[in-house]
Amino acid sequence: xxxxxxxxxxxxxLFAVTGCATKNWVNTQTAPIVDKTNNLEDxxxxxxxxxxxxxxxxxxxxxxAQNSANSANQNAQNAQQASGQxxxxxxxxxxxxxxxxxxxxxxxxxxxxxxxxxNFGFDKxxxxxxxxxxxxxxxxxxGGAKGYIVExxxxxxxxxxxxxxYDLSNRRADAVVQYLASKYNVPAHKFYLIGIxxxxxxxxxxxxxxxxxxxxxxIRLLSNMGGDNTQQQPATNPGGSx
Numbered sequence: 001x002x003x004x005x006x007x008x009x010x011x012x013x014l015f016a017v018t019g020c021a022t023k024n025w026v027n028t029q030t031a032p033i034v035d036k037t038n039n040l041e042d043x044x045x046x047x048x049x050x051x052x053x054x055x056x057x058x059x060x061x062x063x064x065a066q067n068s069a070n071s072a073n074q075n076a077q078n079a080q081q082a083s084g085q086x087x088x089x090x091x092x093x094x095x096x097x098x099x100x101x102x103x104x105x106x107x108x109x110x111x112x113x114x115x116x117x118x119n120f121g122f123d124k125x126x127x128x129x130x131x132x133x134x135x136x137x138x139x140x141x142x143g144g145a146k147g148y149i150v151e152x153x154x155x156x157x158x159x160x161x162x163x164x165x166y167d168l169s170n171r172r173a174d175a176v177v178q179y180l181a182s183k184y185n186v187p188a189h190k191f192y193l194i195g196i197x198x199x200x201x202x203x204x205x206x207x208x209x210x211x212x213x214x215x216x217x218x219i220r221l222l223s224n225m226g227g228d229n230t231q232q233q234p235a236t237n238p239g240g241s242x
Contacts, residue, residue, distance in 0.1 A: 110222035125171035147224035169195030
């Protein structure tokens, strides 16, 4: 029995020694693989970070390039729009001059029966009570006129841009036309309306009184010299009836 126990103990000891040796061998063999795996994971992680950084920089660069392209495109559109507006203003000025010339030519066959001038506040296009009173006195003479037209010319002082003053002078002339048409039933085709802006001053603009005089609408009642209500009537209204 002692021999058997001794033999068993020896076998267990041998197994333990053999097991430890095997474990050490396995550890020795697998350690380099684990190290390589860890290194590979580290390099993979670093590569992923690098790829992410490159992608972020590329995205930022693309966005900046797109923004620059959008800005350049907007600048080009603004320049094109400004060019178009300048061309339109130039064409309007030419058309305005031609229209005024046509009015003057057409008016050669008319004689003046009455005239009045109403003034406006700075940058205003509303008729004052005094202006309405003057227009009422003027309109009292319409009933006896034959073959007549009403010439309405709006003007401004020298403040502001040319195009703005054209618009403002037209609005002032519009106010006069609307008042006479609505209150005295003057037909639209009877009006010659034009806004000349600051092109033709009636007083120097270097004084307050002069600027006030230039902020005006001049109205003239004109009758055809032949007395024919259809002959020499203007076919169209250059300034547009309002």
